Amino acid sequence: MSFFRAEDITISFGGIRALSQVGFEVRQGEIFAIIGPNGAGKTTIFNCINRFYDLDEGAFFLEDKDISRIKPHEVAEIGIARTFQNIELFKNTTVLDNLILGQHRSRRSNLFTETLFTPFVRKQEIRGREKAEEIIDFLELEAYREQRVINLPYGVQKTVELGRALAMEPKLLLLDEPSSGLNVEEAEDLSFWMNDIKEELGITILLVEHNMRFVQQVSDRVLALDFGEVITQGSSQDVLNHPEVMKAYLGEEDAVA
């Protein structure tokens, strides 16, 4: 059984092939990075998993179930959470409430049981708040707990978004350029947290990233993409030193010289 895999995924936008026969497999409990220059199709992969686009060919499988035809909001339901390159938070809401909203899919209640505030609803509410507090602890967000997101600095907003994704208690966590816009210290924190998410929470991470140093620091395995095609994949050491990857990033050797 494979944990998560992409099989021959292909998608074109008006004649341009954004992804062409891309296939990879993410093992349970690892950090898997997708790298590539601008426009390589990295974020497109995420948008396909999230059912923002329909695939032309191929399919994604989570625990061997085909997940490429479900509705967009069901992606959360099956245990996939995501963060965005350009932060998508509920900006006029507090940090705490953003985290609680992350649990939307796991709550089981309706108008009737909520009006009566049944013991079951009560238990969920308590559990949800405990979970949110755990995350606030984990990501060191105590100082911002009751603040509205819109007033927070960029780096903190990124952390809140990570927290909201964790609140969903996902099996698979998709991080879109998690280190972009962070300073050195914040990126350092993030790499520690990602390791903890993997080791302590047992959540598998799939990330798209630009920053090579960061990728080298955090990821177990890497897939390199250019013009929508797979250049190579394997252990992070091998991929980052692969001549084709160097070429995609640095250009032809004689062109440099």
Added chain:
Amino acid sequence: MELLNEILQTVLSGISIGCVYGLVALGFVLIFKATEVINFAQGELLMLGAFISYSLIGLLHFPYWAALAVTVIVMGLLGTLLERTVLRSLVGEPVYAIVIVTIGLSYFLRSMVSMIPGWGTDTYGFQTPFAEKFIRTGKLVISWEYLAIILITTALIFLLFSFFRYTRVGTAMRATSQNQLAAVYMGISVTRVFSLTWTIAAALGGIGGILLSPITFVHMNMGFIGLKAFPAAVLGGFGSLPGAIVGGLIIGITESLAGFYLPEGWKDIAAWIILIGVLIIRPQGLFGIQEKKKV
């Protein structure tokens, strides 16, 4: 003393009519917040609600409260149906196209009402339990008809507030209005939220209709109340639910005072004068949040 009574009386009737403006404005704002579309048929939904309650009370002899409940349910279902049949297929189309569709919808509803046997273009009225009952305190006479509107609207606002604040669905609706993309990835079905928004907005229209009927009577052009409720919504900030109610009250009271103390004609433009005045001082409306773009 005489003058004070007179003013109080006028303000009170202004508040009650303002409540109805507020309810219609609430319908505008709800749909706008969820879907970024202005539903110009909101006034016609009120008219339809009034005709339905007239049929139930006047023709089928339902008790008032039962008629209120049935009207709310029927209008809610109608809202769901409208969303499902007309508006869902327009998701993703340019906003102006959808707005034009809602204008078309308003014409359609008005003509439909005029064609239905028993409805038509005449003016109707029906009995309410509040008719010709008054509370007297000193020289002040308060009609139950007006008081009922205020009380029912207050109860309704309280219900709506609790719904949005405390329930899971209500929270999902608030989340969707803040960030649709993020809401989808939290597992919220935006389609369901849109549908529910129309349900609630139409039901509010229905309640507005049954409340307004004893005052203006039931007729085909009741929907033009939208022309007063729209400035009420803008006044409140067009993104704020409490703002819609406050905007409605301000317009209701001003209009009532203008109608009493100013020459003929001022009553109908008072709402717009207030609106222009407020927008010059506070372009984002009373309760609006100014969107600041970082560059």
